Amino acid sequence: NAGVTQTPKFRILKIGQSMTLQCTQDMNHNYMYWYRQDPGMGLKLIYYSVGAGITDKGEVPNGYNVSRSTTEDFPLRLELAAPSQTSVYFCASSLSVGGGRLRMGNQPQHFGDGTRLSIL
Amino acid sequence: AQSVAQPEDQVNVAEGNPLTVKCTYSVSGNPYLFWYVQYPNRGLQFLLKYITGDNLVKGSYGFEAEFNKSQTSFHLKKPSALVSDSALYFCAVRDWDDKIIFGKGTRLHILP
Numbered sequence: 208n209a210g211v212t213q214t215p216k217f218r219i220l221k222i223g224q225s226m227t228l229q230c231t232q233d234m235n236h237n238y239m240y241w242y243r244q245d246p247g248m249g250l251k252l253i254y255y256s257v258g259a260g261i262t263d264k265g266e267v268p269n270g271y272n273v274s275r276s277t278t279e280d281f282p283l284r285l286e287l288a289a290p291s292q293t294s295v296y297f298c299a300s301s302l303s304v305g306g307g308r309l310r311m312g313n314q315p316q317h318f319g320d321g322t323r324l325s326i327l
Numbered sequence: 328a329q330s331v332a333q334p335e336d337q338v339n340v341a342e343g344n345p346l347t348v349k350c351t352y353s354v355s356g357n358p359y360l361f362w363y364v365q366y367p368n369r370g371l372q373f374l375l376k377y378i379t380g381d382n383l384v385k386g387s388y389g390f391e392a393e394f395n396k397s398q399t400s401f402h403l404k405k406p407s408a409l410v411s412d413s414a415l416y417f418c419a420v421r422d423w424d425d426k427i428i429f430g431k432g433t434r435l436h437i438l439p
Contacts, residue, residue: 249430255426299370299371315361315373318371318372
């Protein structure tokens with residue numbers, strides 16, 4: 208059972224380049240998330256998706272874009288890389304077990320092992 | 328806004344001693360609280376959660392957490408620490424719009 212898989216594991220970009228961070232999950236989870244982790248800062252939510260075709264901004268969306276064409280995949284796009292985007296990026300997924308109060312905030316999130324991105 | 332605080336950047340504990348990693352929260356309404364652990368070069372792993380019910384929650388790897396409403400705390404505990412427990416620990420709380428807010432993390436060092 209692979210869980211959440213992120214590729215690549217490491218990447219170095221030059222300022223102004225673009226790239227896509229890939230994320231796929233095989234647990235049939237409807238919710239997916241992208242976070243960035245900076246030292247001493249915890250995790251910041253970039254974008255999230257509650258299902259295929261639906262995405263929404265998190266706390267720090269500027270400079271990023273996402274799409275969710277399938278349940279399994281949730282790629283994160285950097286269009287014009289900047290040094291401030293040097294970080295470790297984590298994709299996560301979770302399962303919604305019902306409507307009303309039983310939404311994404313109740314369920315544990317499953318994380319990939321991250322993509323370490325340096326912008327030089 | 329909801330928030331979660333981990334007042335200690337680092338905690339050192341001798342192997343075999345009990346450990347506590349502190350977490351306090353600020354929410355309106357009933358809190359949904361979580362603990363996650365992160366090992367080097369890995370993603371976060373879920374340890375336990377409090378939604379409702381018993382104030383003492385048991386989780387993975389022998390960890391437990393005590394929910395204290397009057398002190399707005401959700402401290403992570405383990406009766407006897409192992410060297411393999413050394414990792415980065417995150418407390419998290421559900422925000423008003425259902426997203427999860429993570430604390431800044433506490434690095435736990437278990438000394439042999």
